[in-house]
Amino acid sequence: MTSPEEFARLQSEMNQTVKAHWKAFLFEGILLAVLGIAALIVPPLASLATAIFLGWMFLIGGIGGLIATYWARSTPGFWWSLISAALAVLTGLLLLARPMQAVLTLTIVLGAYFLAEGVATIMYALEHRRELSGRWSWLLISGLVDIAISFMVITGLPSSAEWAIGVLVGINLLFGGATLIGMALAARNGNT
Numbered sequence: 417m418t419s420p421e422e423f424a425r426l427q428s429e430m431n432q433t434v435k436a437h438w439k440a441f442l443f444e445g446i447l448l449a450v451l452g453i454a455a456l457i458v459p460p461l462a463s464l465a466t467a468i469f470l471g472w473m474f475l476i477g478g479i480g481g482l483i484a485t486y487w488a489r490s491t492p493g494f495w496w497s498l499i500s501a502a503l504a505v506l507t508g509l510l511l512l513a514r515p516m517q518a519v520l521t522l523t524i525v526l527g528a529y530f531l532a533e534g535v536a537t538i539m540y541a542l543e544h545r546r547e548l549s550g551r552w553s554w555l556l557i558s559g560l561v562d563i564a565i566s567f568m569v570i571t572g573l574p575s576s577a578e579w580a581i582g583v584l585v586g587i588n589l590l591f592g593g594a595t596l597i598g599m600a601l602a603a604r605n606g607n608t
Contacts, residue, residue, distance in 0.1 A: 431603075438603040445596030452590030459582025466581050467511055467518040475508025523577040526584070527569035534562030 434441060455462035481501030485494065511518040537559030545552040569580045
C-alpha cells in the first residue's frame, strides 16, 4: 500500500514530467482531437478502421499467445492456453477477412453492452439512492442515456453499423485529445 508521503512524491514527479514534456502532450492531444474530428466527419471509415485495427490486435496477440504457449508447453493449462490463442488468431483473421461484417457484429455487441451497462447503472443508482443523497440521480440519468444509446444502435441496425462505432470512437478521441491539450497548456503555464 502506498503511504501518503509516497503518493505525494509520485504526484510531484508526475507534475515535473508533464511540465518538462508539455509539448509532447500538446502534440498528442492535437493529433487525437484531429483524429476524433475526422472520425466524427466520416464515421463509416472510422468504424471500418476500428474493425481492422481490432482484427490486427487479435491476430498479433493470438500469434504471440501461440508462441508463448509453445515455449511453456509443459506448464499446467497448456491446452486452454492453446485454445485461447488459437481463438484470438481465428477472430483476428475473421475481422480482417470480412471487416464490413465485423463492423455489424461489433455494433450489435456495442448495443448489447450499452443496454447491460444502462440497466446495471440504473440498479446501482436505485440501490444507493440513500447513501448518495442527491447524486444518485446522475447515475440514474447516465443509465437512461446508456439505454437510449443502446435503443438507437439496436433499432437502427443494420444502418447504425455505419456510424455507431465511428461516432463513439470519434467522441472518445476528441475528448481524450482535449484533455491532453488542457493538461499540456496547464503544465506550460505552471498550473499542474
